[in-house]
Amino acid sequence: MNQRALRLTGSTRVLPGFGLSMGISVLFISLVLLLPITGLFGQLADLSLAQYWAIITEGRVVASYMVTIGAAAVAALINAVFGLLLAWVLVRYEFPGKRLLDALMDLPFALPTAVAGITLATLYAGNGWMGKLLEPLGFQVAYTWVGIALAMAFTSIPFVVRTVQPVLEDLPAEVDEAAMSLGATDAVAFRRVIMPHLWPALVTGTGLAFVRSLGEFGAIIFIAGNMPYETEITALMIFVKLQEYDYAGASAIASVVLFVSLALLLAINIWQGRFVRRLHGGKG
Amino acid sequence: MSIRLENIAKHFGNTQALEPVNLDICEGELVGLLGPSGSGKTTLLRIIAGLESADRTSQPSRIMFGERDVTQVHVRDRRIGFVFQHYALFRHMSVYDNVAFGLTVMPKKERPSNGEIRARVFRLLEMVKLEHLAKRYPAQLSGGQQQRVSLARALAVKPDVLLLDEPFGALDAKVRQDLRRWLRRLHSELNFTSVFVTHDQEEALELSDRVVVMSNGRIEQIDAPDTLYHSPKNRFVFEFLGDVNHLEGSVNNGVLTCGDAYLHVDLSNGPEELLLRPHEVRLAEQASDTCHLPVVVTAISPVGAEVRVELEADWLAKPWLATVRHADFERLAMKRGQRLFAHPRQWHRFEEEPQNTARQTRAA
Numbered sequence: 001m002n003q004r005a006l007r008l009t010g011s012t013r014v015l016p017g018f019g020l021s022m023g024i025s026v027l028f029i030s031l032v033l034l035l036p037i038t039g040l041f042g043q044l045a046d047l048s049l050a051q052y053w054a055i056i057t058e059g060r061v062v063a064s065y066m067v068t069i070g071a072a073a074v075a076a077l078i079n080a081v082f083g084l085l086l087a088w089v090l091v092r093y094e095f096p097g098k099r100l101l102d103a104l105m106d107l108p109f110a111l112p113t114a115v116a117g118i119t120l121a122t123l124y125a126g127n128g129w130m131g132k133l134l135e136p137l138g139f140q141v142a143y144t145w146v147g148i149a150l151a152m153a154f155t156s157i158p159f160v161v162r163t164v165q166p167v168l169e170d171l172p173a174e175v176d177e178a179a180m181s182l183g184a185t186d187a188v189a190f191r192r193v194i195m196p197h198l199w200p201a202l203v204t205g206t207g208l209a210f211v212r213s214l215g216e217f218g219a220i221i222f223i224a225g226n227m228p229y230e231t232e233i234t235a236l237m238i239f240v241k242l243q244e245y246d247y248a249g250a251s252a253i254a255s256v257v258l259f260v261s262l263a264l265l266l267a268i269n270i271w272q273g274r275f276v277r278r279l280h281g282g283k284g
Numbered sequence: 285m286s287i288r289l290e291n292i293a294k295h296f297g298n299t300q301a302l303e304p305v306n307l308d309i310c311e312g313e314l315v316g317l318l319g320p321s322g323s324g325k326t327t328l329l330r331i332i333a334g335l336e337s338a339d340r341t342s343q344p345s346r347i348m349f350g351e352r353d354v355t356q357v358h359v360r361d362r363r364i365g366f367v368f369q370h371y372a373l374f375r376h377m378s379v380y381d382n383v384a385f386g387l388t389v390m391p392k393k394e395r396p397s398n399g400e401i402r403a404r405v406f407r408l409l410e411m412v413k414l415e416h417l418a419k420r421y422p423a424q425l426s427g428g429q430q431q432r433v434s435l436a437r438a439l440a441v442k443p444d445v446l447l448l449d450e451p452f453g454a455l456d457a458k459v460r461q462d463l464r465r466w467l468r469r470l471h472s473e474l475n476f477t478s479v480f481v482t483h484d485q486e487e488a489l490e491l492s493d494r495v496v497v498m499s500n501g502r503i504e505q506i507d508a509p510d511t512l513y514h515s516p517k518n519r520f521v522f523e524f525l526g527d528v529n530h531l532e533g534s535v536n537n538g539v540l541t542c543g544d545a546y547l548h549v550d551l552s553n554g555p556e557e558l559l560l561r562p563h564e565v566r567l568a569e570q571a572s573d574t575c576h577l578p579v580v581v582t583a584i585s586p587v588g589a590e591v592r593v594e595l596e597a598d599w600l601a602k603p604w605l606a607t608v609r610h611a612d613f614e615r616l617a618m619k620r621g622q623r624l625f626a627h628p629r630q631w632h633r634f635e636e637e638p639q640n641t642a643r644q645t646r647a648a
Contacts, residue, residue, distance in 0.1 A: 177359070182386035182440075
């Protein structure tokens with residue numbers, strides 16, 4: 001009787017608190033995520049379509065897209081390679097100081113990005129430790145787009161390591177052993193057995209790193225040099241517009257970054273979902 | 285292909301996983317490595333496979349496959365098939381691709397043509413009765429099916445020896461029974477040399493031509509299953525191969541006493557421990573002049589050919605297990621809480637010194 005009464009009132013969920021926790025979640029997302037975005041679009045309402053288009057296709061701004069996307073792509077690719085390597089080392093081998101290295105991976109998240117930017121700029125400037133070594137070789141890092149990529153790589157490396165690491169931990173060493181016992185060379189085992197498992201995580205991590213780099217400001221601004229048309233990043237363009245009290249212009253440029261980031265994240269999610277379904281036998 | 289191990293030892297850190305071991309396995313033999321966890325059986329198997337390397341010791345160690353010295357040969361060139369306890373299937377590949385893997389990674393000039401690979405994979409899938417599931421992914425198969433895929437995958441490269449690490453350990457009892465029977469049949473059909481690891485004595489005795497019993501990194505005994513069961517070389521082997529009841533007490537003038545229980549034995553004075561198998565315990569309503577072992581029935585399991593009865597008494601440190609025929613069970617009208625007397629049909633004892641493995645079995 002009791003059970004039936006329960007079912008009639010519709011409380012058949014075993015896990016309690018759905019209404020409350022979902023409500024708080026939605027409220028939180030609205031306040032922290034949706035409200036600012038709405039504000040952004042609100043600003044855009046002041047612009048006509050022609051004005052909007054003029055702002056986002058202005059020569060200096062377009063140049064900043066190129067610099068930002070180019071440097072972010074290079075940084076993401078570098079992070080894909082080295083992040084994978086770091087995750088591999090952290091998961092597969094035992095060595096003294098492993099815990100420390102593991103903790104160090106999160107440093108870019110913990111460090112204020114401006115601090116990182118100033119440190120990098122000091123290191124790689126012509127009179128810095130690294131700059132002194134590199135500049136005589138004709139290799140200028142600070143105040144070029146190489147420096148921008150370097151700063152981006154620094155702030156976004158944890159994304160790759162932290163997404164690949166758990167997947168790699170989940171892949172038993174037995175699988176490599178099985179591949180080798182079947183005659184596969186190390187390279188073939190890596191390419192045909194290990195990589196297919198890591199692809200989704202690696203692409204997700206690299207994608208996150210790329211998107212993070214698109215929006216990075218603090219770490220880059222000190223090392224970039226900020227030469228118009230050459231080493232100006234999009235985030236700086238937004239900042240410049242804000243300083244001119246051109247809020248609508250700043251929002252217009254920001255919306256471009258937002259759309260590119262969202263589209264990329266969505267694409268990665270869809271692609272990954274498809275892959276994961278196959279691993280779990282088509283059951284989702 | 286025969287396997288010959290000479291002086292194989294292995295340590296991990298400070299623990300000696302394997303004392304120097306010698307072992308000969310004949311061509312076409314199915315050998316079980318049996319032992320409790322930590323006995324070194326899996327380590328030994330992995331060394332045979334080349335997944336671990338043996339220690340360098342003062343005496344040279346060698347692993348021979350037939351006439352081929354494979355001691356320094358990498359696992360990929362040893363021509364072994366290895367079946368893992370948890371299958372280790374490639375989850376992103378279909379069943380077909382899993383089985384074909386070993387063939388497709390061969391160097392170009394040795395690799396069979398695509399048609400040949402296809403034919404061979406389907407022959408193997410037919411053998412493991414999974415040809416209808418070739419397009420499925422491992423996650424869509426049951427445990428038993430996955431293990432069969434893993435076996436087909438290992439056999440695809442025509443290995444010289446097949447090595448199986450607790451192949452049925454992760455499966456439930458019914459499936460395990462089926463797979464065992466099926467492996468036995470496959471083995472006699474294809475006649476490859478195989479070594480498998482198990483901690484299940486029943487599995488080892490049922491499947492193997494010979495069983496290697498191991499404990500603490502040592503080989504305790506190597507024998508055919510029936511020899512092993514009927515004449516265990518030492519106490520460890522005896523205890524590991526089945527349920528054992530212990531009777532501990534001190535002998536004085538030919539009588540072993542333990543609390544209010546006693547048993548006439550022809551042994552010299554001193555502390556003694558006698559061992560009895562469950563089927564060597566007879567239960568009766570009366571004690572006899574030479575045997576007074578009062579017990580209380582605490583649990584009854586009437587499943588199977590015989591009734592398993594658990595017995596307790598205050599003179600027993602651990603409960604005894606006895607197997608009784610259904611007829612006797614009914615005649616004595618056994619029920620929980622009933623007081624009965626145990627009569628050993630026969631008992632065994634092992635000398636304590638490890639060097640002297642003298643064993644006595646006496647009818648009582």
